[in-house]
Amino acid sequence: MPTADATGVRSAYRSVCERIAGACARAGRDPSGVRLVAVTKTFPPERIRELLVCGHGLIGENRVQEALAKMEALGPGPIWHLVGHLQTNKARQAVGRFELIHGVDSERLGREIERRAAGAGLRQALLIQANLSREPTKFGVAEDRVLPLLELLTGLEHVDVRGLMTIPPPVEQAELSRPWFAGLRRLRDRCAERLGRPLPELSMGMTDDFEVAVEEGATLVRIGRALFGER
Numbered sequence: 001m002p003t004a005d006a007t008g009v010r011s012a013y014r015s016v017c018e019r020i021a022g023a024c025a026r027a028g029r030d031p032s033g034v035r036l037v038a039v040t041k042t043f044p045p046e047r048i049r050e051l052l053v054c055g056h057g058l059i060g061e062n063r064v065q066e067a068l069a070k071m072e073a074l075g076p077g078p079i080w081h082l083v084g085h086l087q088t089n090k091a092r093q094a095v096g097r098f099e100l101i102h103g104v105d106s107e108r109l110g111r112e113i114e115r116r117a118a119g120a121g122l123r124q125a126l127l128i129q130a131n132l133s134r135e136p137t138k139f140g141v142a143e144d145r146v147l148p149l150l151e152l153l154t155g156l157e158h159v160d161v162r163g164l165m166t167i168p169p170p171v172e173q174a175e176l177s178r179p180w181f182a183g184l185r186r187l188r189d190r191c192a193e194r195l196g197r198p199l200p201e202l203s204m205g206m207t208d209d210f211e212v213a214v215e216e217g218a219t220l221v222r223i224g225r226a227l228f229g230e231r
């Protein structure tokens, strides 16, 4: 699905939206409950603009510096999500600039976001990244550490924990990601019950497996290559 020009992005965007709608129909879900985060890392602002003119305004980046440069280039309009891992020493720059920070995976980072958000007089929305497959190289907290981290972070005044995020191990077929996505949904359900508080967002699914993620309850799908072509 390489997209060489603006026409390419437009038709790729339409196709991704249709595939999300199809997955919603199969799962009996309302498509308005799934938001597409267009992941634009490595692609220049001109390519992002091609998507903005299609009427899509939710953009995801995985590096703070790259995101801030693109925010500057594109000006007001888009809503930005930080989808990748955030280093604690970058929290100051990230807080208040992103509608949602997807990859929070430690008490230390959570407390730093709280401190910076308090200093800026705002409340920062975030997701906790769960590493369900326990791959050692991956960011994210192990399943049994998710509830304790949630309990801690939901007690802070300037962070708003909205839900969970995961990146399953790479697989040959999308269907093989299904157990991880279903697992994240069940973990979310258990945690919400224990906390006595809703955790509405599930960030899961990328180019190779987003339809399965939607069938399993994703509310945010993070998609790059299906829109812009290979990086």
Ligand SMILES: *Cc1c(COP(=O)(O)O)cnc(C)c1O
Residues within 6 Å of the ligand: 039, 041, 062, 083, 084, 085, 167, 206, 207, 208, 222, 223, 224, 225, 226
């Ligand atoms: C790059 C990236 C994506 C998008 O991946 P594609 O395979 O291009 O759809 C999603 N989530 C995160 C955290 C990423 O870094």
